Every structure is written in C-alpha cells, then in structure tokens.
Amino acid sequence: MRTLSHRSRGVLAVVAAAVLGVAGCDAVGGDSAAPARSAKPSPEPTPPWDRSPGSVAAVGDSITRAFDACDVLSDCPEASWATGASPEVDSLAVRLLGKTGAARHSWNYAVTGARMADLPGQMAQAVRRKPQLVTVLMGANDACRATPSAMTPVSAFRADFEDALRSLRKALPKTQVFVASVPDLKRLWSEGRTSSMARQVWRLGICPSMLGDAQAVDASAALRRNTVQKRVEEYNKVLREVCAEDERCRHDGGAVYDYRFGTAQLSRWDYFHPSVDGQARLAEIAYRAVTAEKPLT
Template sequence: MREGHERADRRALRRERRGRAAAALVVAAVLVGAPSFTGCDDDSDERAGGRSAAATQRPRPKPTPLWDTSPGSIAALGDSITRGFDACGILTDCPEVSWSTGTDPQVGSLAQRLLKDPARSSWNHARNGARMADLPGQVAAAVTERPELVTVMLGANDACRDSTALMTPVAAFRADFETALKRLRRALPKTQVYVASIPDLKRLWAEGRQSAFGKQVWRLGICASMLSEPDATDQASADRRQQVYDRVVAYNSALREVCGKDPLCRYDGGEVFRYRFTGAQLSRWDWFHPSRNGQERLADMAYRRITARE
C-alpha cells in the first residue's frame, strides 16, 4: 500500500511541476507582448496633442511657390528675335516691337499687357547673335534691376552656324542654361521665368525660300547651316537641314527639362516651335525674323502661358 501511495504522490508532484511551468510560460508571453510604460506614455502624449522626438525631427515639405500671373516688372533675355531685328527696317534692330518689352501698340507686348508702367519697369537685355553661352551674362545684367519676371527666348543661333559641325553640342547648351538659371535663382529666389521654345528653323526656310528677295538677303550669312543653297534638293542638303531640325528639337527638350526642375519656371510647352509662321509673320526684308505680326503672335503665346492658372 505504501508503494502505491508513493507512486501517487510522485505523479501528483510531476503534475504540479508541469502546471507551474505552463503558468510561467503564459506569464512570460504576456510580459513580452505587453506595451512598455514608455510606449503608453508616448501614446497618451500624442493623443493629448504632444509630439514625440521622432515627430519633431521629421522634415516638413516646403510649400510649392505660387505663380503670380500679374508680375510687376519684366526683363527680356535673348537674341535678335527679342530685339525686333529686321521687323521695321533692313538689318536694323527695332526693340519697340519686341514681343516681350516693346512699346508698339500694334504688337501689344507682354510689358504693355502686364505692367502699369512699362517704360519704367521693363528692360531688354537681348543681343543680336547671342547664343546660350551668353545667357549667364545677360542674367547678371538683369538681376541688378530685380525683375519679377524674366523672359528667355534663346537658342536659334546655337543651331544657326556656318556649318552643322559648328552647332553647339546639346550637353553644352544644357549646361549653360542650367548655369544661367542657377545664377538667377541665387540672386532672385522669387523671380519667375518664362522660357519660349526655339522656332522651327526648317519651317522658316520652307516659307522664306518663296521670296526671291529674301533668298538674296540670306546670302549675307543668315543662318547658313539651314538657309544656304535654299533651293538645293539633293540628299546632302536635305540631310543638312534635318540635322539642324534635330538639333533644335534636342535644344527644346533641354529647355523643357531644366525649366521643369524649377517651380518658378514655365516653359511654353513647345508652342513657338509648333507655330506655323507664314509670310505675314516673317520680316519682308529677310523672310526669317518675325515681322510686327510675328512679334504679336509671340506675345500672344507668352501672355497665355504666363497668365494661365495651374
């Protein structure tokens, strides 16, 4: 009998030990899964409106600057197009008809449409023959006036060279535009920029070659890479013109991409490049640069883009 009781006692002891072990595992699991007092405190602080250290250190996104559709001053940068070259007389500038800062009411420049006092709050820094490499210098001149809007129409002369081999490489064109925009942004972080696309030079050749007088003027050296031997139809001439066309397309892509990285820069979306200039919009002296009518069309396109609410 005693042996039977001892065996029963041993079985009871083993069951008790197994029960204690199971209870210990349950307690351990509860403790591991339970939130710490610190976590509870953080939770209650956030519910009460407090902030944890991690939340305080989290960077906040900067608000996107708002585009002002009514800037108070304008500086024009660019080349002979913005100078109104050959719009009023042969081989002469006519800045009063400039699409950006002109004073001719027939054109209705941006300055006339946007500014209360165009004569005192607009400046034209464009220069005949300017290429993209000249833009940083034009920016340096413009920042002294602290314009609220800068217009840029530049790049035709990078493609209009004596030969296609002399056209500005796309990488250099892009780098010069980036440098100019960075220089402007460092000096005037809130100034807005409107960038016009380069016109389709092949389209201008197709229109201008209809004028015998215009072709005579082209012999003086205007955009030789595109306009030399204007009536030639051989494959080499066609290939040369296509090279110029392709380079302008690449330049416009660079303008779009660089401008697109700046929230205060608006590219025209290629509207000038796509515009189908006719004889009415081309100078009657060189059949290449915009006439008064052409300058008006450029002003129309720029005004729509600058005043668009996006």
C-alpha cells in the same frame, strides 16, 4: 445690490459642483478630454507662380530685339514681343504692366547674334534690376552656324542654360522665368525660300546651316537641314527639362516651335525673323503661358 433667491442659489451650487468635478477629474488624469482650443486659420501659402508680376526683364537674341521687324538689317526693340512699346505688338510687358508700367519696369538685355553661352552674362545684367519675371528666348543662333558641325553641342547648351538659371536663382530666389521654345527653323526656310529678296538677304549670313543654298533640295541639302532641325528639337528638350526642375519656371510647352509662321508673320526683308505681326503672335503666346492657371503642356 440684488439678493439671490433660494432657488437661484441652488442652481449656482449645482453648476459650481459640476465645474469642480470636471476640474478635479482632469487634475488626477481622468478620461475627460480638455476642451478644444479655437485654432487660428492657417495663412494661405504663397503660390509659386504669380500670374501678374510687377516687372519684366528680357534676355535672348535677335528675335527679342525684333531684328528686321521695322527696317532691313536693324534691331527694332520697340516692336519686341517681350518689352516693346508698339501698340501693334502689345508686348508681354504692356499686357502685364500697362503702357506706363512697361516703360518704367521692363528692360531688354537681348543681343542680336547671341547664343546660349551668352545667357549667363545677360542674366547677370537682368539681375541688377531685380525683375519679378525674366523672359528667355534663346537657341536659334546655336543651330544657325556656318555648318551643322559647328552647332553648339547639346551638353554645352544645357550647361550654359543651367548656369544662367542657377545664378538667377542664387541672386533672386523668387523671380519667375518664362522660357520660350526655339522656333521651327525648317518651317521658316520653307516659307521664305521662294522669295528672291529673302534668298539675297540670306546670302549675307543669316542662318547658313539651314538657309544656305536655299533652293537646293538634293539629298545632301535635305540631310543638312534635317540635322539642324534635329538639333533644334534637342535644344527644346533641354529647355523643357531644365525649366521643369524649377517651380518658378514656366516653359511654353512648345508653342513657339509649333506656331506655323506664315509670310505675314515673317520679316518682309529676310523671311526669317518675325515681322511686327509675328512679334504680336509671340507676345500672345507668352502672355497666355504667364497668366495661365497651370503650366502649358
């Protein structure tokens, strides 16, 4: 072993004295601060909104079932904006998961004719799949009644929507929800009322509160349609407010309501439900909302 020189031993003595002096000062409660410990970096918080969920379940009504998109008076789920496999639509599920992923990990529990009162039951079905994202487009049938007086009261609409989200949240705390606004029903009436085919199909009972006696433009008819339109706006206010209370819920910011569906985006049989092209536009709106860095406003 190598012997330390006289000079080296002197340097070590000075260093040792300095160390002992600091330790002694700390021991008697001196002013010297303890050396800072290197803190471990805090883990990044999990964002409340995942822009690339791995599975999708859809709930809603005839729009999400793509009613009248492919054949007259028939559902066409393969053309659904939410979960359909049609390449012409490029549904939300396909955009998020790819064609194979969508086939395996997306489910459509929407029912033609469903109202908000049916949403809790549909949500219970969706919960069994444990989806990472649930899409909701519901409310048109609550306004599309035999008469305006038969429309779902706003308070009941709110209670059923809250109930559905509450049951989802209880079962799946981290599942995300995308909520689409109710379309502008009066806009759909104005687009289709000049079509004899549309009027003939409307007489079978499609949204009579708005579409009944489609060519009438007198004061009574105008009041009826405006009453329905106001109720749709109230429903959309409920959807926006309730969704805003849940950090894992995103509303479309009124994008579906504001979208100006033209004849190309409406069914060629009823001029009311979205066509295949209209379903594609809905898919675009949903994808933009789900993948945005911040919620749409």
